[in-house]
Amino acid sequence: MDDLASLLSSAWGLPAPQINPSSQGADRNSRLFEVRDSSGARRVLKWRRGPVNHAALRLPLYMGDSGAQAFLAPVETSAGELHVPVSGGYLALLPHIDGHDAFERPLNAGAWRQLGQALRTLHDAQLPGRLRRTLPQDGFDTQSLVLLRQLLDRPLTSLPDPAARQLDKLLRVHKATLSWLMDQSNSLALQLRRRDLPVVPCHGDIHAGNVLVDSGNQLFLVDFDTLQLAARARDLMFVGAGVAGHWQGEQECAWFYEGYGPAQPDPEAIAFYRCERIVADVLDYSRQILNGGTVQEREFALAELQRQLAQGPELLVARASVEALA
Numbered sequence: 001m002d003d004l005a006s007l008l009s010s011a012w013g014l015p016a017p018q019i020n021p022s023s024q025g026a027d028r029n030s031r032l033f034e035v036r037d038s039s040g041a042r043r044v045l046k047w048r049r050g051p052v053n054h055a056a057l058r059l060p061l062y063m064g065d066s067g068a069q070a071f072l073a074p075v076e077t078s079a080g081e082l083h084v085p086v087s088g089g090y091l092a093l094l095p096h097i098d099g100h101d102a103f104e105r106p107l108n109a110g111a112w113r114q115l116g117q118a119l120r121t122l123h124d125a126q127l128p129g130r131l132r133r134t135l136p137q138d139g140f141d142t143q144s145l146v147l148l149r150q151l152l153d154r155p156l157t158s159l160p161d162p163a164a165r166q167l168d169k170l171l172r173v174h175k176a177t178l179s180w181l182m183d184q185s186n187s188l189a190l191q192l193r194r195r196d197l198p199v200v201p202c203h204g205d206i207h208a209g210n211v212l213v214d215s216g217n218q219l220f221l222v223d224f225d226t227l228q229l230a231a232r233a234r235d236l237m238f239v240g241a242g243v244a245g246h247w248q249g250e251q252e253c254a255w256f257y258e259g260y261g262p263a264q265p266d267p268e269a270i271a272f273y274r275c276e277r278i279v280a281d282v283l284d285y286s287r288q289i290l291n292g293g294t295v296q297e298r299e300f301a302l303a304e305l306q307r308q309l310a311q312g313p314e315l316l317v318a319r320a321s322v323e324a325l326a
């Protein structure tokens with residue numbers, strides 16, 4: 001922490017900052033810290049593993065400069081940079097929001113409309129060419145299917161870890177469901193790649209944990225690490241999908257589209273993204289169990305897998321999305 005405090009002082013000019021670890025989300029490639037300087041001002045320090053994701057830093061700044069209130073730009077360093085490189089990754093300093101995320105407290109009608117407006121603003125944004133070229137383009141990737149099939153073919157019962165054996169049992173019990181999800185994802189991806197759907201800037205992971213509402217009822221989108229050029233369905237699939245047991249009500253969807261405006265998201269793309277999301281979640285939670293997370297992290301991962309695969313809302317909505325294509 002002393003090294004971080006020194007870096008914050010030298011890079012951002014924060015006087016005598018105090019740093020405390022914040023609650024950890026599901027993404028193990030990121031860590032958040034609460035920062036308070038000697039004046040009492042609060043900010044959030046984010047550590048991100050890997051190479052610098054310039055788009056994730058620059059797009060919120062561009063959107064904010066364009067007048068979009070829902071986008072939190074990183075705080076520039078004294079040298080005018082948006083990040084500081086460190087061993088194994090980089091740091092970015094973000095404004096602190098005095099409020100809650102949409103997991104902690106459900107969005108009300110006004111917040112749902114704000115969310116719709118914010119995503120419409122992002123999807124319709126005419127980004128400068130230099131910024132747009134930094135966004136990866138989605139190609140209906142199925143790498144998660146390949147990796148999950150490999151995991152299912154791997155015997156886990158011989159592992160000494162009880163959590164690994166529990167995971168093995170869970171995956172075997174739900175193998176038919178997982179096979180259906182992977183088959184549907186693969187089939188839909190093949191069909192979608194033959195088409196030429198228009199792409200727009202998409203957040204890529206706009207679930208309830210990445211939506212904040214402050215004490216003045218202003219909504220913010222956060223965590224742009226999955227930013228990409230994709231079909232609008234990449235983001236719109238989350239509305240009504242029931243991810244983590246949230247955002248599945250018809251009234252919520254209606255409020256969202258009151259803010260978003262007229263839209264006809266491609267039903268094949270919606271179905272693909274909803275099926276593939278569950279596959280990716282199963283893979284991520286399985287890795288968390290097998291790769292030695294904390295006891296609490298592994299217990300949470302097992303509980304989430306059990307919930308999702310035992311007819312959780314994500315699975316029910318994904319099935320309905322596929323059946324609607326018939």
